Amino acid sequence: MTQLEHARAGDITPAMHQVAETEKVDVELLRTRVAEGTVVIPLNNSHLNINPVGIGEGLLIKVNANIGTSGDEVDLQEELSKLQAATDAKADTIMDLSTGGDTRSVLEAIMKRSPVPVGTVPIYQAAVEAVRGQGGIIHMTPDLIFAAVEEHARKGVDFMTIHAGVTVAALERLRSQGRITDIVSRGGAFLATWMLYHKAENPFYEGFDRLLSVASEHDITLSLGDGLRPGSLADATDRAQIQELLTLGELAQRAWNAGVQVMIEGPGHVPLDQVEAQVVLQKKLCGGAPFYVLGPLVTDIAAGHDHIACAIGGAVAGMAGADFLCYVTPSEHLRLPSVEDVREGVIAARIAAHAADIARGRKDAIDKDKEMSRARKNLDWERQISLSIDPSKAREYRSGSKPSSNDVCTMCGEFCAIKIVREYFGS
Amino acid sequence: MTQLEHARAGDITPAMHQVAETEKVDVELLRTRVAEGTVVIPLNNSHLNINPVGIGEGLLIKVNANIGTSGDEVDLQEELSKLQAATDAKADTIMDLSTGGDTRSVLEAIMKRSPVPVGTVPIYQAAVEAVRGQGGIIHMTPDLIFAAVEEHARKGVDFMTIHAGVTVAALERLRSQGRITDIVSRGGAFLATWMLYHKAENPFYEGFDRLLSVASEHDITLSLGDGLRPGSLADATDRAQIQELLTLGELAQRAWNAGVQVMIEGPGHVPLDQVEAQVVLQKKLCGGAPFYVLGPLVTDIAAGHDHIACAIGGAVAGMAGADFLCYVTPSEHLRLPSVEDVREGVIAARIAAHAADIARGRKDAIDKDKEMSRARKNLDWERQISLSIDPSKAREYRSGSKPSSNDVCTMCGEFCAIKIVREYFGS
Numbered sequence: 027m028t029q030l031e032h033a034r035a036g037d038i039t040p041a042m043h044q045v046a047e048t049e050k051v052d053v054e055l056l057r058t059r060v061a062e063g064t065v066v067i068p069l070n071n072s073h074l075n076i077n078p079v080g081i082g083e084g085l086l087i088k089v090n091a092n093i094g095t096s097g098d099e100v101d102l103q104e105e106l107s108k109l110q111a112a113t114d115a116k117a118d119t120i121m122d123l124s125t126g127g128d129t130r131s132v133l134e135a136i137m138k139r140s141p142v143p144v145g146t147v148p149i150y151q152a153a154v155e156a157v158r159g160q161g162g163i164i165h166m167t168p169d170l171i172f173a174a175v176e177e178h179a180r181k182g183v184d185f186m187t188i189h190a191g192v193t194v195a196a197l198e199r200l201r202s203q204g205r206i207t208d209i210v211s212r213g214g215a216f217l218a219t220w221m222l223y224h225k226a227e228n229p230f231y232e233g234f235d236r237l238l239s240v241a242s243e244h245d246i247t248l249s250l251g252d253g254l255r256p257g258s259l260a261d262a263t264d265r266a267q268i269q270e271l272l273t274l275g276e277l278a279q280r281a282w283n284a285g286v287q288v289m290i291e292g293p294g295h296v297p298l299d300q301v302e303a304q305v306v307l308q309k310k311l312c313g314g315a316p317f318y319v320l321g322p323l324v325t326d327i328a329a330g331h332d333h334i335a336c337a338i339g340g341a342v343a344g345m346a347g348a349d350f351l352c353y354v355t356p357s358e359h360l361r362l363p364s365v366e367d368v369r370e371g372v373i374a375a376r377i378a379a380h381a382a383d384i385a386r387g388r389k390d391a392i393d394k395d396k397e398m399s400r401a402r403k404n405l406d407w408e409r410q411i412s413l414s415i416d417p418s419k420a421r422e423y424r425s426g427s428k429p430s431s432n433d434v435c436t437m438c439g440e441f442c443a444i445k446i447v448r449e450y451f452g453s
Numbered sequence: 454m455t456q457l458e459h460a461r462a463g464d465i466t467p468a469m470h471q472v473a474e475t476e477k478v479d480v481e482l483l484r485t486r487v488a489e490g491t492v493v494i495p496l497n498n499s500h501l502n503i504n505p506v507g508i509g510e511g512l513l514i515k516v517n518a519n520i521g522t523s524g525d526e527v528d529l530q531e532e533l534s535k536l537q538a539a540t541d542a543k544a545d546t547i548m549d550l551s552t553g554g555d556t557r558s559v560l561e562a563i564m565k566r567s568p569v570p571v572g573t574v575p576i577y578q579a580a581v582e583a584v585r586g587q588g589g590i591i592h593m594t595p596d597l598i599f600a601a602v603e604e605h606a607r608k609g610v611d612f613m614t615i616h617a618g619v620t621v622a623a624l625e626r627l628r629s630q631g632r633i634t635d636i637v638s639r640g641g642a643f644l645a646t647w648m649l650y651h652k653a654e655n656p657f658y659e660g661f662d663r664l665l666s667v668a669s670e671h672d673i674t675l676s677l678g679d680g681l682r683p684g685s686l687a688d689a690t691d692r693a694q695i696q697e698l699l700t701l702g703e704l705a706q707r708a709w710n711a712g713v714q715v716m717i718e719g720p721g722h723v724p725l726d727q728v729e730a731q732v733v734l735q736k737k738l739c740g741g742a743p744f745y746v747l748g749p750l751v752t753d754i755a756a757g758h759d760h761i762a763c764a765i766g767g768a769v770a771g772m773a774g775a776d777f778l779c780y781v782t783p784s785e786h787l788r789l790p791s792v793e794d795v796r797e798g799v800i801a802a803r804i805a806a807h808a809a810d811i812a813r814g815r816k817d818a819i820d821k822d823k824e825m826s827r828a829r830k831n832l833d834w835e836r837q838i839s840l841s842i843d844p845s846k847a848r849e850y851r852s853g854s855k856p857s858s859n860d861v862c863t864m865c866g867e868f869c870a871i872k873i874v875r876e877y878f879g880s
Contacts, residue, residue: 097866098856125868153868163873206826208874215870219877257871258826259811259819295826298772299812324768324808326822326829329837330846334764334804341751341765345725359829359837360847361854362863377761381751384686385726392686395753399633399685399722402753402786410756410786419757420787427788429525436789439524441552441580443642444684446590447635450646 033061045080068247073182082316087379088118100127115372143184148174189253190230200266207257214253255294296322305346333374344382460487472507495674500609509743514806515545527554542799570611575601616680617657627693634684641680682721723749732773760801771809
């Protein structure tokens with residue numbers, strides 16, 4: 027039985043207990059939300075060495091970090107260092123997006139070491155095999171694709187991105203409308219290419235019941251991917267994107283009917299004034315399923331600093347109701363991220379998630395900031411460092427610029443407003 | 454005559470012509486807005502070596518970078534390097550907030566070299582002199598304070614932060630209400646300390662006409678500072694802050710009556726869900742005067758990454774109508790910023806400003822992103838780098854991670870979605 031089926035049956039699983047305790051929410055309320063599908067607990071029933079994580083209504087916003095090799099950068103140790111950096115920076119989940127080298131070994135090594143839930147995009151493996159074996163993505167077959175899904179499920183993967191909404195109808199809508207950047211999702215591009223070449227429907231859409239049976243057996247949480255997500259602000263919230271979202275809403279309902287946990291993936295590149303509308307639309311069209319957004323990036327021109335464009339969009343999406351933020355690193359659009367890029371990406375997304383948690387009135391998030399502010403008022407620097415989102419960086423900055431008086435910092439020195447006010451107001 | 458008086462008289466000044474040309478707006482419309490006070494052009498009438506910058510309604514959102522020495526860090530060359538870094542990163546204005554060493558020489562050197570308008574906070578000079586000469590801030594006198602204003606005006610400073618809203622009544626409201634971080638504005642703390650010790654009204658409030666006469670003579674744009682701005686999320690939008698804002702609205706009206714250009718400074722630390730309300734309130738209470746926000750920071754715990762907390766708040770404030778963003782660097786709350794911190798701070802604020810310009814429908818901002826997206830679709834890497842907000846960083850990232858095929862990057866390599874779609878869709 028899946029977490030969803032247990033919840034419907036009224037059973038509170040150990041995972042629900044752990045999530046409720048971590049989140050300080052009532053476990054019965056949590057169970058109701060899992061039963062209704064507004065909360066997911068991505069946890070493959072054979073994946074035993076991790077702490078379960080809840081994503082969705084009433085829970086803290088979670089952050090995912092993508093790692094994994096590419097054809098140009100294959101180094102298992104480097105990817106394991108990224109895993110370490112991401113979890114040290116407190117990423118809640120990891121996705122292994124490897125497409126280079128021995129992708130099976132990479133996934134196995136990550137599964138073995140990750141302390142957090144792991145997601146994958148199985149179509150990548152099918153595409154890599156079709157290219158290596160037969161020389162092209164068009165040589166994928168539905169069986170090859172489902173074999174990848176089953177293999178990842180058996181390996182213990184907790185959630186999988188499945189681009190089942192890239193249908194013939196959606197591609198036709200995309201073509202008739204036109205776009206600047208057409209398709210920027212790798213999974214979306216692989217499937218669209220295959221579909222157009224073979225004049226066939228998306229194998230994930232046609233074989234959705236087959237997918238559900240694998241997901242149900244292993245309790246895989248389906249992350250219904252937005253293969254037609256906008257890759258530029260100009261393409262956001264267009265007919266192709268919304269057509270796909272309509273389909274994803276229907277597929278989420280089918281997943282629930284089959285007792286399978288499901289969340290919905292979202293964009294992408296979105297102008298800041300459309301971010302809230304995107305979230306409202308997803309929640310409404312997809313029956314309140316958790317929303318997992320990639321960014322969104324609120325400008326196309328921030329290459330080198332896209333983690334900042336992502337933090338802006340992620341915070342506003344989170345405030346509007348998004349539940350799960352996929353990080354973007356400073357190297358997005360330019361290269362495979364380095365270990366340091368991974369760290370910076372996680373921290374930026376966590377700032378966005380935390381700002382949104384506060385905006386949503388989450389008391390434990392609000393209390394953290396109050397504690398920091400009290401430490402500031404008390405000129406208690408050790409406490410300020412330990413309460414900061416990235417204590418090692420805060421310590422490095424402070425220790426690299428020593429004030430002559432220990433109770434202030436070198437920005438204002440003796441003219442520290444807080445120190446002056448404390449001395450004269452006696453507060 | 455000030456720019457405001459010229460505008461009212463129906464004269465289009467050379468500065469208005471230049472601003473209208475840079476911004477691609479109708480010069481007569483711009484003149485109307487300067488006349489109404491919804492646009493300011495901070496330009497001391499003796500400051501001849503800069504390009505004028507317009508701030509306010511219908512114009513691109515501008516970014517300010519604070520530089521300057523502190524008691525703990527005095528190095529003129531370092532501050533001039535920060536000036537260079539800030540303007541290289543395209544800061545629109547600079548503020549010299551020096552409080553350490555020979556602050557006069559620092560200001561003179563900055564005035565001589567800055568290609569952009571320069572702002573100061575003259576109360577800092579009065580405080581430094583009172584501490585050095587008499588051993589305490591309480592030894593400031595109204596004459597010493599106004600002497601600093603006049604000296605800066607004669608040196609050609611274009612805009613000045615004046616904390617005239619820290620009145621006895623506002624301090625009483627702050628005290629009766631209570632706060633976590635009381636006063637975090639240096640100028641606010643200096644004035645409050647002086648006022649409480651001497652049981653006297655704020656010299657800037659009492660002597661506002663004297664201030665207006667200096668401002669009018671040199672065409673100083675007054676930036677009415679928020680000395681009681683919240684220094685923690687918990688203190689945001691409280692009675693002390695709003696009391697001060699009411700006063701600033703009245704003082705803005707008095708400035709306009711005297712033909713003096715004026716803008717209003719805003720917070721500070723503000724929860725994301727209160728940012729829009731802060732802007733709406735300022736615009737309404739201050740008759741549409743341009744709004745100059747410091748951040749706002751949407752969490753208190755991002756020390757080491759506060760430029761990101763600031764970018765989130767600044768983008769949302771900008772979308773809601775803020776006109777001018779003061780950058781925050783990664784070293785905020787920890788140390789005086791380094792040259793690299795200044796660069797990072799300006800870029801982060803520019804990303805926020807640009808995202809907000811797009812959200813406000815500014816066509817030239819939208820077109821920039823379209824151009825970038827076309828370059829992406831064309832896999833034109835040189836063009837992508839030159840269109841990015843920070844070409845040097847984008848180039849460094851790309852050149853540090855060479856793909857085996859020149860038309861992709863190392864993130865996806867041969868599995869680049871855009872490349873695949875171009876090949877198969879032929880678009």
